[in-house]
Amino acid sequence: MPFSFFFPSTKISPIVPENQTKFTEFILLRFSEKPEQQGTVLGLFLGMYLITVIGNLLIILAIGSDPHLHNPMYFFLSNLSFVDLCVVSTTVPNMLVSILIENKAIPFADCLVQMYFFMVFGLLDNFLLTAMAYDRFVAICHPLRYSAIMNPRLCGLLVLISWIMSLLDSLIHTLMVTRLSFCTDHEIQHFFCDLDEVLKLSCSDTLINYILIYILAGLLFILPFTGILFSYTQICSSILKIPSAQGKYKAFSTCGSHLSVVSLFYGTGLGVYLSSAATHSSWKSTIGSAMYSVVTPMLNPFIYTLRNKDIKDALRKLINRTVFSQ
Numbered sequence: 364m365p366f367s368f369f370f371p372s373t374k375i376s377p378i379v380p381e382n383q384t385k386f387t388e389f390i391l392l393r394f395s396e397k398p399e400q401q402g403t404v405l406g407l408f409l410g411m412y413l414i415t416v417i418g419n420l421l422i423i424l425a426i427g428s429d430p431h432l433h434n435p436m437y438f439f440l441s442n443l444s445f446v447d448l449c450v451v452s453t454t455v456p457n458m459l460v461s462i463l464i465e466n467k468a469i470p471f472a473d474c475l476v477q478m479y480f481f482m483v484f485g486l487l488d489n490f491l492l493t494a495m496a497y498d499r500f501v502a503i504c505h506p507l508r509y510s511a512i513m514n515p516r517l518c519g520l521l522v523l524i525s526w527i528m529s530l531l532d533s534l535i536h537t538l539m540v541t542r543l544s545f546c547t548d549h550e551i552q553h554f555f556c557d558l559d560e561v562l563k564l565s566c567s568d569t570l571i572n573y574i575l576i577y578i579l580a581g582l583l584f585i586l587p588f589t590g591i592l593f594s595y596t597q598i599c600s601s602i603l604k605i606p607s608a609q610g611k612y613k614a615f616s617t618c619g620s621h622l623s624v625v626s627l628f629y630g631t632g633l634g635v636y637l638s639s640a641a642t643h644s645s646w647k648s649t650i651g652s653a654m655y656s657v658v659t660p661m662l663n664p665f666i667y668t669l670r671n672k673d674i675k676d677a678l679r680k681l682i683n684r685t686v687f688s689q
Contacts, residue, residue, distance in 0.1 A: 388468045389561070393458060393554045394649060405462045411661050412455045418664030419444040425677035428684075432677055435513040436502070436617075439495045440667060442522055443624075446491060447660035450484040453477060454555035454656060474556040475537055481555065481656070482533035486583060490525035492625055493587035497521075499618040500594035504601045532579055539575060543567040553649050555656075591625060620670040624663055631655040 394404050422444040426432045457477065461467055469477070501512050536558060546566040553560045558576075562569050598618060605611045631654050668674050 388470045388549065389474050389556065389564075390467050390550045391458070391461065391469055391554060391556070392467065392550055392552045393462070394653075401462050405459060408455055408657065409459055411657055412451055412459070415451045415657070415661040415664075416448060418661065418668075419448040421678060421681070422664050422667060422674065425674060425681050428681050429673075429677040432673060435498050435518045436495070437673075438518050439491055439498060439522075443488070443491045443495070444664065446484050446487045447663055450481070450488070451657055451660050453480045453484060458554045469556065474561065475540060478540070478556040478558055478561065479533050479537040482536060482558065483529045485656075486529035486532060487525055488628060489584060489587055490529065491522070492621070492628060493590050494518075494521045494525065495621050496591040496594040496625070499621060500597055502617065503598050503614055528583060532583055535575065535579070536572070539572050540565075543569065543572070554653065557652065588629065595622065616670075620667045623666045623670065627659050627662060627666070631659055 394400075423441050426437045426441045454477065457469070457473075461469075498513055502509050505512065540558070540561060543562075543565040544567045545564055548564050551557070551560045551564065562572055595618075602611050602614045605614060631651070668678065
C-alpha cells in the first residue's frame, strides 16, 4: 500500500456549499493526456499484468501440488502470491478497459469499491510479510521448537486475523469517504482511486479522515514494520553465532527471498512517499505508485523462483506433469 495512504499531505477542505449539484463520477487522468501514447501504456501494463498473473498463479499451483512445500513458510508465500494477484487485478484491468473504450470516467460507487479493495490487499501484504518474518524468526532462533510453535492452527489464525484487520480498517476509511462532499473538481491525477487523491478533491472538512489515517497507520503499519525489524535483528544475531561459514550461508538463504521482497515492498512505498512529499508532483506520485502496486507484485514471483531451489523444483515438476499428461 502506498505510503501516501499512511502519511498523506493533510488538507482541511472548506465547507461545502449548500446548493451543490449531486456528484456522480470521478475522472481518472492516468499517465498521459496524449492519445498517441495510450497504445504504449496499454501494451506495457497489459504485459506486466499478464506476467504478474501467470507468475503468481504458478507459485500458488507449485506450492499446492508439492507435498514437500506444505509447511508454514510456503503457506504464507502462497497467500502472499494470491494477494499480489488481487492487488493488480483491483486496478490494472479497469485502467486497460478505460483506455480501450476511451473513457476516463469511473462512477463514484465503483471508485469506492476499487479504493476499498486496494486498501484491503495492500494491508494484507503488510501483515503477511510480518507473519513471514515471524516464521523465519522462529525457524532460525528457535529451530527445535519450530514445529510446535508454527503449527497449522497458528498459521491459519495469523492469516485470518490479517484478513479481518484489513477488511475492517479499509471499511472504516471507505465509510468515512462516503460522508464527504465533492464540488466541481472531479479529476484524479492517478490511474486508480487512491484514498489520498480522493480526499484532496473533497470540499468537506477532511480533518477526521486524516486523524483516522494517522492513528490506524501507526497501529497497522508501523507496529508490523517494527516487528519485522525486530525479527531480523534477532535473526542476524543468531546467524552471527553460527561457527561455520556454510552454516551461516544456509541459515541466511532460508530468509533471503523474504528479505528481498520486504526491501522491495517497503523501499518502493517509501520512495513514493518521499518523492511526493519532496516534489508535490501528482504525476511523479502516480508513476511511483505504479512501481509499488504493479511492478512489485510482478517481481515477487521472480525473486522467490530465482532464489529458492524448492520452488524451482516444484515448478519443474508441475510443468513436467502438465506436459506429459497431455
